[in-house]
Amino acid sequence: xxxxxxxxxxxxxxxxxxxxxxxxxxxxxxxxxxxxxxxxxxxxxxxxxxxxxxxxxxxxxxxxxxxxxxxxxxxxxxxxxxxxxxxxxxxxxxxxxxxxxxxxxxxxxxxxxxxxxxxxxxxxxxxxxxxxxxxxxxxxxxxxxxxxxxxxxxxxxxxxxxxxxxxxxxxxxxxxxxxxxxxxxxxxxxxxxxxxxxxxxxxxxxxxxxxxxxxxxxxxxxxxxxxxxxxxxxxxxxxxxxxxxxxxxxxxxxxxxxxxxxxxxxxxxxxxxxxxxxxxxxxxxxxxxxxxxxxxxxxxxxxxxxxxxxxxxxxxxxxxxxxxxxxxxxxxxxxxxxxxxxxxxxxxxxxxxxxxxxxxxxxxxxxxxxxxxxxxxxxxxxxxxxxxxxxxxxxxxxxxxxxxxxxxxxxxxxxxxxxxxxxxxxxxxxxxxxxxxxxxxxxxxxxxxxxxxxxxxxxxxxxxxxxxxxxxxxxxxxxxxxxxxxxxxxxxxxxxxxxxxxxxx
Numbered sequence: 001x002x003x004x005x006x007x008x009x010x011x012x013x014x015x016x017x018x019x020x021x022x023x024x025x026x027x028x029x030x031x032x033x034x035x036x037x038x039x040x041x042x043x044x045x046x047x048x049x050x051x052x053x054x055x056x057x058x059x060x061x062x063x064x065x066x067x068x069x070x071x072x073x074x075x076x077x078x079x080x081x082x083x084x085x086x087x088x089x090x091x092x093x094x095x096x097x098x099x100x101x102x103x104x105x106x107x108x109x110x111x112x113x114x115x116x117x118x119x120x121x122x123x124x125x126x127x128x129x130x131x132x133x134x135x136x137x138x139x140x141x142x143x144x145x146x147x148x149x150x151x152x153x154x155x156x157x158x159x160x161x162x163x164x165x166x167x168x169x170x171x172x173x174x175x176x177x178x179x180x181x182x183x184x185x186x187x188x189x190x191x192x193x194x195x196x197x198x199x200x201x202x203x204x205x206x207x208x209x210x211x212x213x214x215x216x217x218x219x220x221x222x223x224x225x226x227x228x229x230x231x232x233x234x235x236x237x238x239x240x241x242x243x244x245x246x247x248x249x250x251x252x253x254x255x256x257x258x259x260x261x262x263x264x265x266x267x268x269x270x271x272x273x274x275x276x277x278x279x280x281x282x283x284x285x286x287x288x289x290x291x292x293x294x295x296x297x298x299x300x301x302x303x304x305x306x307x308x309x310x311x312x313x314x315x316x317x318x319x320x321x322x323x324x325x326x327x328x329x330x331x332x333x334x335x336x337x338x339x340x341x342x343x344x345x346x347x348x349x350x351x352x353x354x355x356x357x358x359x360x361x362x363x364x365x366x367x368x369x370x371x372x373x374x375x376x377x378x379x380x381x382x383x384x385x386x387x388x389x390x391x392x393x394x395x396x397x398x399x400x401x402x403x404x405x406x407x408x409x410x411x412x413x414x415x416x417x418x419x420x421x422x423x424x425x426x427x428x429x430x431x432x433x434x435x436x437x438x439x440x441x442x443x444x445x446x447x448x449x450x451x452x453x454x455x456x457x458x459x460x461x462x463x464x465x466x467x468x469x470x471x472x473x474x475x476x477x478x479x480x481x482x483x484x485x486x487x488x489x490x491x492x493x494x495x496x497x498x499x500x501x502x503x504x505x
Contacts, residue, residue, distance in 0.1 A: 007087030010037065012080050012111050014104050016097040016123015017045035021133075021209035023280060024124050025049055032091050032121060038083045040076060041093035044235055046210075047429050048276070048288050049093065051269060073103055077110035084116045095235075097125040101151055101178050125149070126208050126237055127176040133209045135251040136239050138174045143242035146173030152180025152187050152238065161190075169194035174241040181234050185224045191240070196220060201244035206236040211260055211285030213253065217244060256283030261504055264430060264442045264464065266291045267449045268322070268420070275443060275493045282501070287439065289427050291452035292420040294322050297395050303330050303415045306390055311343050313413075314387035315366075319349045320446065321356035323392040326417030328360045338362055344390075347379075350470060352492045387411070394448070395419035420448045426456040434460040441500055443467045444484070445493075447476035454480045467500050469493075 013032045018024035033039065033052040041050055043063030050059050060079075062071060071079065076092070083090050098104035098120060111118040127149050131138045138147045148171055154161060168175060169191050180187060192198055198221030207213045218226040220240065226232070253259065262285040265272045269290060276286045297303070307330070310316070318324050331340050338361055348354040348364035357364050368379055388411045395416035433439050434457060442464045444450050450473055453461060461482055468474040468484035470491040477484050486503050488495035 007085075009116055010084040010087050010089040012084050012090045012092065012107075012116055012118040013121060014092045014094065014098040014107060014118065015121040016099075016102075016125075017041070017049055017093050017095050018124045019096055019126040019129040019133075019209045020044075020046055020207065021129075021280070022046045022048050022286075023277075024129065024209065025052075026121065026123065028121050029093075029123065032119075033093070035089050036091040037088035039091045039093055040080065041091075042095045044095035045093050047427075048286065051288065051290070053091075073106055077107050080107065081110055081114045081116055084111070085114065094123070095126075097123045100125045100127075100149060126235070127178065129209050130176070130205050130237055130239060133213060133251060133253045134203065134205045134215045134239075134247060135253075136203055136205070136215075136247040137243050138176065138239070140243050140246060143246075144173040146171070148173065148175050150175055150177050150187075152177040153183055163187075163190075165190040166194045169196040174239060174243050177238040177240065179234065180238045181227060181232060181236050184227055184238070188220050188223050192220060196240075200240060201242060203239040203244040203247060204230075204232055204236055205239065206232055208235075208237060209253070211258070211262065211283060215247065215251070215254075217247070253283065256281075257501060258504060259283035261285065261441070262287060262433060262439045263500070264289060264434075264439050266442065266453050267445045268292050268294045272445070275445070275496060278493065278497050279500070282497070287427070287430050287433060289430050289453070289456065290423050291449045291456065292422060292446075294326075295419050295421050296326070297416045297419055300330065303327070303417055304334070306413065306415045307331065307334065307336075307340065310340065310390070312388060313344050313390040315347050315389045316341065316344045317347045317349070317389055317391045318353050318357065318364075319391065319393050321353050322418050323394065324348075324353060324356040324360070327392045327415075330417060350491045351495075352469070355492065389413070390415065392417050422452050422455070431457065431460065434463050437463050439464040440504070441465055441467055443469075443496055443500070444473055444477065445469045445496075447473055449473075450476045450480060450482070454482060465503065467496055467503070469496055 015029045015032050030052050034054055036053055036057050038058045039050055039053050040060050040062055043061060053059060062076065080090050080092060092107060094102045096102065104120065108118055130136055139145060150168065177187060198219060200220040202218050202220055202223050204216045216226060216230055258279060263279050264287045265276050266289040272288060276288060279286050345365040346357060346362060347366040348357055351367060354364040354367040366379055391412055391414045393414060393416060396419065442461060444453065444466055465485035466477060466482060467486045467488065468477055469488050474484050474487050486499045488499045
């Protein structure tokens with residue numbers, strides 16, 4: 001009898017997620033996420049980062065109470081090791097840097113004892129990010145030649161502190177306290193008892209690098225009262241020292257036009273990435289909901305047959321960017337390239353679709369200013385009355401453009417090059433933010449996305465204003481009972497951003 005061989009162990013990677021801004025994650029961290037079979041991520045890590053994980057990866061959020069699955073540090077290590085022994089590649093995604101107050105050594109010790117290969121990927125720690133995003137120079141040629149990163153919350157089972165407050169009070173530089181809200185009275189009092197002046201400047205920086213970031217200035221003697229008065233809660237950092245006086249009232253980060261604005265970007269991964277990036281650069285806090293997933297059609301035979309007959313058509317008509325990608329990916333899967341489209345003219349419904357064609361070094365011969373099937377149908381028929389048209393679309397879409405063309409006597413063949421698969425579970429972070437009224441805008445980039453959002457969130461969508469990308473999407477939203485507040489002009493991602501900026505002014 002043959003004994004089944006054990007799977008080859010996987011690898012554990014302790015990855016620093018950075019301080020919160022998703023743009024601050026490292027290239028190596030993204031690579032690790034893309035290779036992971038299991039991602040265990042802290043509730044303080046920006047949840048949008050797990051979108052880098054590959055399709056089918058198991059995502060487990062770790063936290064306390066209602067913020068995620070509650071596991072002790074030992075239990076987390078056990079889950080990591082067991083998964084790796086089963087052959088899975090595991091990413092332990094930790095806020096900031098895993099080696100700074102992140103107990104990363106406990107997890108690497110567990111891996112080493114189990115014979116599991118591991119890697120540590122550093123991240124930007126919040127203390128250092130504060131210098132940039134709150135404009136507090138942690139070092140200064142006159143006021144601070146050194147920086148000390150200090151915990152404001154030691155383990156509860158310690159009988160006595162391991163911190164030398166006499167040395168810290170005399171430290172010739174800047175002190176940065178992590179996790180210091182709960183025990184602010186303890187560490188600030190200990191510093192003053194050991195000679196640190198009560199009027200020493202202190203900056204409390206909450207949610208550093210996130211769109212909800214706020215900086216409150218006070219002194220060592222007043223910090224406890226300020227925490228209570230301002231309702232300051234974790235995650236917060238405390239910068240102690242003269243360098244605080246150099247910080248402006250508002251940092252460059254807080255002066256950006258969408259700072260403090262929360263936007264829900266919904267759609268497929270393929271369509272929302274660019275929009276999310278542009279909004280983040282403008283200072284928005286971006287939540288994402290993968291309302292739909294783009295998948296291949298069940299049967300490629302109709303597409304393959306159409307490719308063989310492509311020279312017989314006058315126009316190849318694309319109605320969406322996803323259609324462009326699906327079609328061109330199939331062309332290339334057959335060992336061909338853009339030359340396969342020689343001799344047929346290209347029409348694009350909307351500038352966004354035309355932009356996707358340019359990604360494949362193709363220029364649309366016809367792109368009407370108005371994203372409207374009737375307008376495109378008329379333009380096509382004016383150019384080629386009675387011509388033959390091949391329309392690229394999604395499986396199950398209502399072929400509005402094909403119907404318009406057939407009404408005026410055109411011959412239309414249709415090929416589905418992709419299908420949209422509904423996402424079944426709403427994002428808990430998004431649902432909570434909508435319930436709390438924290439979301440200002442919701443961007444909707446397609447009719448399938450509109451339908452998916454209504455199915456996932458229903459009446460909660462009325463707590464925010466909706467930005468639609470086009471008249472077609474707007475019509476769908478109205479049919480569903482959720483009319484948009486704003487419609488993009490032009491009907492592109494850039495148009496959506498401009499509309500949102502104008503609406504927020």
